[in-house]
Amino acid sequence: MSTLPGLLLEQAKRRGDQIALREKEHGIWQAITWAEYAERVCAFSLGMTRLGLERQDRVAIIGDNRPEWLIAELAAQAAGALSLGIYQDAVAEEILHVMYVAEARVVVAEDQEQVDKILEIREKLPSLEHIIYYDPRGLFGYEAPGLVGFPEVEALGREAHSVDPEAFEEAIERIDPSDTALLGPTSGTTSRPKLAMLSHENLIEMASRLQQVDEMHPGDEFVSFLPLAWIGEQMMSVSSALSAGFTVNFPEETDTVRADLQEIGPHMMVSPPRIWENLVSEVQVMAEDTTRFKRLIYDWAVGVGEETARVRFEGRKVPRALALKRRIADLVALLPLRDQLGLRRVRYAYTGGAALGPDVFRFFHALGVNVKQLYGQTEVAGISVVHRDEDIRFQTVGTPIPGMEVRVAESGEILTRGPAVFQGYFRNPEATRETLREGWLHSGDAGYFEDDGHLVVIDRLDDVMLLADGTTFSPQFIENKLKFSPYVGEAVVFGGDQPSVTAIIAIDFDNAGQWSERNQIAYTTFTDLSQKEPVYRLIRSHIEIVNADVPAAARITRFLLLHKELHADDAELTRTRKVRRRFIAERFADLIGALYGDSPAVTVETEITYQDGRTATVEHELRIETVGQ
């Protein structure tokens, strides 16, 4: 058993001149070999030690996905310290909370934006001594105690290395696999994020056990574009990459991810449902915008793809004629489409973090993309359950990976035990006691096992609804069905303890906007578009389709289109874009009240903060529509 920096040294020795990381800069993919990777970690680690970093200290890291992020993380761990990733779009107050709890001494912040946020809250963080930035742009002329550039710290470390060339490896040898390697922020759907302590052993065990199911090799490509503070991204870019030796690619900018994905053509991908849903919407919109002839081909090819996928998932052999049709469909439409999406080489397209709607699943398998559900949480260093190839069922999340025990308690709660289960929450023994009982991690998720060993996750235990007729139902299930429409951005379904089911829907501005343009409906803002009668009709027709598909008691009776997008900055979503249902129920209590009333509209007041700090209140009237049963 090794440690993460230990694995890095091993890779550097075994395949020093092979490519470990690649970053697109100046329009060209710039490679960093394993040897260079280790050298930079060494330099940065010794540099931080020079600055006074000690074992057990906490190093916070905040920024977009760049090589420096991983270098900083491994450097902190090599020095015996703990790394703490923070979501880069977190606002100052959220950063304050995690950094305060962690009492970080060093923060590695990408650029001016992040440094500004840190400086804003610095007074409240007495333990913070050093702020290290790696993109100097705009930081010219900044003077703050402890503010220093990444290369300068590396230079310090190189100097230290030339004085004592053994220091780095000795420091790594002193770390034990059972030492805490990182603090992972939990997503915080119900409360403020807690910090899960994960040891080197937890992280490495998780990765190696996943690789027993799905092989990953040196030479495989992975694109790292989701926040590195998210455990799913950590699982791939750090623990799996270090143990399997594959290449991690960093896109040029957030806005270029799609183009960069296409250039790299990754072999593995991990994304929350949102990303897959967006891809589907994009393809659907593309198909609608194309010529009638192409659309005909597309419809036929996807139809053939769906049929083949269905036969395969039923465990039957694909008949010859169908296989031939499938090959033609691949040639004329599916392969080019996969190529267009950057999914041509992908072997494992994981989706995790929340449930992916069956329609999205079906769509990707029709295209020939091996989308697999994972189930896990920060507290198991990533995942514990995954679909096996050729044994994929849309409504399940698969079967446990080797070495992880998963069972369902009498309460319906999913419990996990095994070598990847975390050490507890940092400085929060109370929460630890609640979550970790006799080695079993209490997930707070409701689920059950099917006869063939597949785990089904229903929803958060607290969210499962009891409908008027006494049946239990998952709001997430309906929400996912709603979100399959490209015009629905987010949906929140209510109905527990209520006589009927209702929904608040935020439209997808881009797609609904394009639709409106095509139908010559003029609009100005999101609010304006959301209240257009034809848009209501559009969404309503989709709701009727969804209603036809669910039991009578779970059918949506009334809905409204929200005047704004749900956003993490307004605390309506978590940073991983999960809906914070309880918060929304509180915030939009008036709207929900109106949904269960009988008026055809409801007025909302929004407070707007202008750039100069002034505020104003704006009133909007939102229409409420009743859906015929």
Place this chain on the structure above:
Amino acid sequence: MGADSSLVRLSLEHVTLRFGGVTALADVSLRVADHELLALIGPNGAGKTSILNCVSGLYRPQEGRIVFHDSDRTAHDLHRLAPHRIARLGVARTFQNIELFKHMTVLENLMLGRHVHMKGGVLAGGLYWGRQQNREIEHRRQVEEVIDFLNLEPYRRSAVGNLAYGIQKLVELGRALALDPDVLLLDEPLAGMNAEEKESMARFILDVHEEWGVTPVVIDHDMDVIMDISDRVVVLDFGRVIAEGRPEEVRTDPAVIEAYLGEEHHAEVPG
């Protein structure tokens, strides 16, 4: 600002420009110190753009001198030079109406910005070998610096005509920056932008000024931004300089208020 502020970059001495009977500029003298952010303001038709056109060589003033001091402190008489020579000396500009090649990509437009620095004949360029190749790579590297600086990565291969207006404005700025200028003349860089675009454009102008060490001369009607970012303001009216000084001095100058509003009024001048 680290540089010696007494060093003059650009000076206009008694410049007069006439179009037939119309006097566009009448005996205009002004100096731009190295590393200062100078703003030219004034009502429509005051002669702001005419000054930029004289400096960049599009117009020939009938009287006066325009002198540019390059980084080696050599003085060049700009009023005798052709526009492309002026550009090569290190004076770049943007235009009020976007003047880009709409059917070409962002990258191609920016590479064209480096055109005045490109050497090598048809043969060397056609063969693309040896020294010529290295030169091309160097040009591309400089263009990529500009792309990185202006966050234009997502648009590198997009045809300029298809881009949003605010992005086109940035490309226009990028094309001027690709020239690697000492003096950057910006003709209404903020015109037609929304608040957010204005903020980021203002940020870019400040960064060009502070981090790239370029001396910008800015014309714009957005007084809030101009007063915010400039070190010194020169006010023109009917082809004459009627006031100059620090933004707060100019703001309260009675002649300026008069020129803008025609009567005594507080100088929260039009936008």
